[in-house]
Amino acid sequence: xxxxxxxxxxxxxxxxxxxxxxxxxxxxxxxxxxxxxxxxxxxxxxxxxxxxxxxxxxxxxxxxxxxxxxxxxxxxxxxxxxxxxxxxxxxxxxxxxxxxxxxxxxxxxxxxxxxxxxxxxxxxxxxxxxxxxxxxxxxxxxxxxxxxxxxxxxxxxxxxxxxxxxxxxxxxxxxxxxxxxxxxxxxxxxxxxxxxxxxxxxxxxxxxxxxxxxxxxxxxxxxxxxxxxxxxxxxxxxxxxxxxxxxxxxxxxxxxxxxxxxxxxxxxxxxxxxxxxxxxxxxxxxxxxxxxxxxxxxxxxxxxxxxxxxxxxxxxxxxxxxxxxxxxxxxxxxxxxxxxxxxxxxxxxxxxxxxxxxxxxxxxxxxxxxxxxxxxxxxxxxxxxxxx
Amino acid sequence: xxxxxxxxxxxxxxxxxxxxxxxxxxxxxxxxxxxxxxxxxxxxxxxxxxxxxxxxxxxxxxxxxxxxxxxxxxxxxxxxxxxxxxxxxxxxxxxxxxxxxxxxxxxxxxxxxxxxxxxxxxxxxxxxxxxxxxxxxxx
Numbered sequence: 001x002x003x004x005x006x007x008x009x010x011x012x013x014x015x016x017x018x019x020x021x022x023x024x025x026x027x028x029x030x031x032x033x034x035x036x037x038x039x040x041x042x043x044x045x046x047x048x049x050x051x052x053x054x055x056x057x058x059x060x061x062x063x064x065x066x067x068x069x070x071x072x073x074x075x076x077x078x079x080x081x082x083x084x085x086x087x088x089x090x091x092x093x094x095x096x097x098x099x100x101x102x103x104x105x106x107x108x109x110x111x112x113x114x115x116x117x118x119x120x121x122x123x124x125x126x127x128x129x130x131x132x133x134x135x136x137x138x139x140x141x142x143x144x145x146x147x148x149x150x151x152x153x154x155x156x157x158x159x160x161x162x163x164x165x166x167x168x169x170x171x172x173x174x175x176x177x178x179x180x181x182x183x184x185x186x187x188x189x190x191x192x193x194x195x196x197x198x199x200x201x202x203x204x205x206x207x208x209x210x211x212x213x214x215x216x217x218x219x220x221x222x223x224x225x226x227x228x229x230x231x232x233x234x235x236x237x238x239x240x241x242x243x244x245x246x247x248x249x250x251x252x253x254x255x256x257x258x259x260x261x262x263x264x265x266x267x268x269x270x271x272x273x274x275x276x277x278x279x280x281x282x283x284x285x286x287x288x289x290x291x292x293x294x295x296x297x298x299x300x301x302x303x304x305x306x307x308x309x310x311x312x313x314x315x316x317x318x319x320x321x322x323x324x325x326x327x328x329x330x331x332x333x334x335x336x337x338x339x340x341x342x343x344x345x346x347x348x349x350x351x352x353x354x355x356x357x358x359x360x361x362x363x364x365x366x367x368x369x370x371x372x373x374x375x376x377x378x379x380x381x382x383x384x385x386x387x388x
Numbered sequence: 389x390x391x392x393x394x395x396x397x398x399x400x401x402x403x404x405x406x407x408x409x410x411x412x413x414x415x416x417x418x419x420x421x422x423x424x425x426x427x428x429x430x431x432x433x434x435x436x437x438x439x440x441x442x443x444x445x446x447x448x449x450x451x452x453x454x455x456x457x458x459x460x461x462x463x464x465x466x467x468x469x470x471x472x473x474x475x476x477x478x479x480x481x482x483x484x485x486x487x488x489x490x491x492x493x494x495x496x497x498x499x500x501x502x503x504x505x506x507x508x509x510x511x512x513x514x515x516x517x518x519x520x521x522x523x524x525x526x527x
Contacts, residue, residue: 049473175480175514176477176511176512178481183483260473262514262515263514263515263516264514270514272473322490334476334479334480335475335476335480336475336476336480338474338476339474339494340474340495341473
């Protein structure tokens with residue numbers, strides 16, 4: 001029997017909704033059929049806490065007197081966007097001063113959330129309506145008008161496993177990859193991962209209310225590099241990087257427990273972002289989707305040392321065991337995203353819903369279908385060269 | 389047996405081939421993990437010594453009779469557990485398996501006994517939570 005969003009929300013409001021985390025429902029699926037799960041369970045919560053470079057925050061500083069049209073802006077010496085109106089910026093997580101690459105945009109965002117004061121220095125040419133040419137002052141999260149986290153590409157649906165065949169250490173966004181297959185790194189939260197539990201985004205679309213860095217946030221669009229035609233396995237799960245979501249939320253309400261700046265040696269800056277998505281169990285089909293288990297979720301092993309060569313496939317049960325076997329060779333595995341935090345997020349969201357504090361929203365527009373990725377062609381590349 | 393020790397060489401011992409003698413006379417296999425030594429100045433060596441127990445004891449006595457201070461290597465690497473998010477980046481890089489993460493809690497665990505102070509964790513931690521304290525342990 002199918003359930004509607006409003007029926008589920010009525011149950012949440014009356015404190016009668018049955019909410020489980022994606023790990024709990026995966027365990028339950030060993031003894032119950034999707035039909036039985038659909039009858040018993042109303043909502044399943046998911047979670048992920050990984051480094052997501054495509055993140056950032058819009059800030060409106062407020063106007064000074066006399067006013068300035070900020071054209072070049074620095075926050076704690078980090079150049080941030082001057083391409084938005086007079087007193088606005090977008091702090092990109094990866095913004096940095098190349099002279100001091102270990103502190104940048106993500107650190108500014110974390111500092112703001114921690115209530116720290118930030119030095120703002122800005123320059124403008126001076127106009128008739130904005131005569132001021134320079135300002136140096138301090139700002140903080142509570143002094144600015146708005147601070148909005150807006151991340152164009154987060155929560156990748158599955159992600160590749162990274163390893164390295166070469167003789168040299170590779171420093172990557174997937175961490176330190178030791179020479180000659182001495183390790184393999186994975187970043188997806190497996191059966192707990194949001195977009196794995198609704199692989200075709202039937203319930204995740206524009207307007208979906210989510211957990212974002214400790215407060216409520218929203219899915220605003222399909223994420224950039226949204227790839228909906230990636231090869232899927234027998235369980236309907238894309239076996240590599242596929243769909244993504246764009247998310248938004250009020251930075252002023254976020255918690256440093258679920259938003260952390262990261263610096264990767266010889267790579268650069270990124271931001272750990274905590275995301276949890278509630279999946280409504282509308283029918284048996286959704287119950288079947290959320291029943292997915294680690295051994296059924298496959299991903300692709302990529303050689304980050306040698307031109308992103310595809311080496312093979314594995315699954316999250318194998319990855320979580322601490323060792324995978326590739327062409328007869330044992331490779332030690334470790335995560336580079338926090339399962340502890342992902343579990344905390346799914347638990348927190350479950351608690352909010354169970355207490356009636358968080359209602360589900362039906363998407364106002366579904367995610368696109370039939371999309372794939374385009375590559376960037378170099379003008380000097382002969383047409384015979386194709387990119388994978 | 390394998391023993392990990394810090395050898396502190398006084399000024400007058402740095403120009404003598406004492407580590408060579410450990411190999412030649414006492415048949416000890418030496419793996420130098422870290423060296424801060426310069427002839428004419430005091431210096432330190434962090435080494436892993438592999439030999440049978442008797443040979444190891446004799447070799448270390450020989451060093452001490454030559455003015456070298458031998459101290460056992462305790463925890464050289466430390467990290468800020470409070471701020472750790474248990475992402476696993478350090479454990480991924482730690483080929484000595486001193487830093488591990490896995491079932492059932494997926495929290496980071498550190499076994500100082502296995503640490504060879506390669507310092508890859510210092511580079512690999514995206515939150516820069518690791519510290520190395522070399523001098524403090526040489527007492």
